[in-house]
Amino acid sequence: MTALAALDDVIELEVETDPGDVLHYNLKNLCSALDITDPTRVAVDTDGLRRALITIYPSNPLAVVRAATRQDLTMDRWGRITIGYHHNGKPCKKRLFDPITGSAQRFLLFGTTGAGKSRAVQQDLIAEKINGICSFLCDLKEGQSVPEAKTQVALYGDSQEMAILLLIAAVNVAHARMKRYSRMGRNSFVLGEDPLLHVTLDEVNRLLEKGAPYRAIATRLIKELGRTGRSVGVGIRLAAQASHLEELGGSDTLRAMMKEGEVVLLRWSSSIMKQLVADGLLPTGEQLLPIPKNLAKKVLRSQFDAAWEDDLDEGAPGTQGMAYHLSSDNPTSQMRHLRVGSIAPTRGLDPEILALYGDEPPTELGEADGEAAGDVWAYRHDPDMLRALCEAFREEFLLSQQGGKSGGGVDLDELDDDGPAPARPTTISDRIVAAMREAEGPVGAEEILDLVNADGGKEVKLGPVRNQLKPLADKGRIARVGHGLYAPAH
Structure with missing residues (x-):
């Protein structure tokens, strides 16, 4: 313990480990050491390495919260x-x-x-x-x-x-x-x-x-x-x-x-x-x-205590x-x-x-966005038409599961799929090239492995993926953008 502070029955302990060690803790053991039977009174915040603040409250500080206001829910300049x-x-x-x-x-x-x-x-x-x-x-x-x-x-x-x-x-x-x-x-x-x-x-x-x-x-x-x-x-x-x-x-x-x-x-x-x-x-x-279902205190009760039912806190x-x-x-x-x-x-x-x-109407899409959104947007105020669109989609989906059209203007063959699909790449090199479309920026071998194994094909290991990266980059099928980093080829 490196510091101790207290104010209005709230106690704060600052603790740290020796340099070179990483702080680990067990909440139950900590409460036992502090002789605290209600763990909701204890809060532990760490810096992820060596230091932590242990705060002990007389009761759970979050037991009562105020109502939200529209000011709370208005974005600040940081969004x-x-x-x-x-x-x-x-x-x-x-x-x-x-x-x-x-x-x-x-x-x-x-x-x-x-x-x-x-x-x-x-x-x-x-x-x-x-x-x-x-x-x-x-x-x-x-x-x-x-x-x-x-x-x-x-x-x-x-x-x-x-x-x-x-x-x-x-x-x-x-x-x-x-x-x-x-x-x-x-x-x-x-x-x-x-x-x-x-x-x-x-x-x-x-x-x-x-x-x-x-x-x-x-x-x-x-x-x-x-x-x-x-x-x-x-x-x-x-x-x-x-x-x-x-x-x-x-x-x-x-x-x-x-x-x-x-x-x-x-x-x-x-x-x-x-x-x-x-x-x-x-x-x-x-x-x-x-997080328990309620903040009722846990108290040991003897089976010979005839009055224990009267002490139950149903209003916790x-x-x-x-x-x-x-x-x-x-x-x-x-x-x-x-x-x-x-x-x-x-x-x-x-x-x-x-x-x-509030009473103001909800924000709607602009004209260009509304046209892109299609019929479901055009008929947003017509419950009967929306039900008809849902029914039409359901029927079309049942008839076209072997196709690839969604019925809503999106060609699903152009999107990535987690399940089996026609013409799925089968070789590791082809799967790497296909999976790189998922990359939002330069990625390393381990991230590429995750992308490949998310394509629904047979699981592969890191070694075979690493072995393919240099040949694929040399052939221009993917781009090497830094030490150990790759991106889709343009």
Whole structure:
């Protein structure tokens, strides 16, 4: 221990390891050493190397949070909004747009049932409306997850077919903007001309899980948005029940792209922690304090204590909205979202949520974008026509699974596929050349290996991939751009 401070019953210990060592800790052992039976009173923040701050509170500092305001959800000059507060009172910021690079963002939100995922999605959608972002939303819980949002977004759906049509429309907008911006000599998105477009898929695990009818096409479309949308102002948000690979279409490439964005983890299941470290979402050696269902104190009770039932605390605060913002500067610092909506359940639409959305109409696409989005945009205010479009897509999909046309103006043969497809490259060299199209910049051998193994073919090892890189570069099939770095050949 190198320092100790205390104020108003809050104790802060600063600790460090010897030079050359890396700090590791076990939360249960730490609480035992401090003689603390309630682990939610303890917060540990590390620098990832040698030092850590251990903060001990008299009670959980996140037990009560204030309601969100429209000011909280208005972007600052860095494109960020305030979504909540960390245990130490520091605001937790989420970036909706990067004004420095002109990049649209990718968003990933995980949480078990009852963790507050729907309210967190509402918070993001409210912020989008406040900040003039055009929102496409598909609520795959048949509209029950975020019912207030139905009339607050530019384009809405509540079925798997509508989710695909939304994605196709967004991909068409992204492709049209690429061509339009190219003619203008523009290589990035400029906020204030075309609106930012965000596509939100809530309960997306229903669309991407094994056995889902449109899993392959949805995965390809999401990958295409993640790969091409950033520079043309088209972002993508996935809200899912779990972070397992199979919940995101079985696509390593998709997960690799999404985890570069804004990743928030609400209450999770016990099996997720190893997956977080393996995916690189959490630094090796770091731990997250588990988020319980409520903040009731755990007290040992003798079976001979006749009065124990009277002492049960049925009114213990819940933990809805508690989370870790894994892509922030403090990924291991627990935070809690600001309260969105009424505390008690309402019989209909929540008036507090509607008040946050405001009375102004949602931001819509411009004329050029609307033409690119096609029929689903043209008939966005006609529920009967949208149902007809979904039915037509369903029938066409069943008839054309062996083809490659989506029925919505996107040629799926031009997009990458995670499953078997005609004329797939079979040799390692051809697979490397094909996989390099996934690269967003110069990549090394290990990243190329990941891209190759994400193409759905037979798994290969690093050695054979390394052996092919120099010959392919010498033949001009890929480009060597630095020591150990390669890029697609022009």
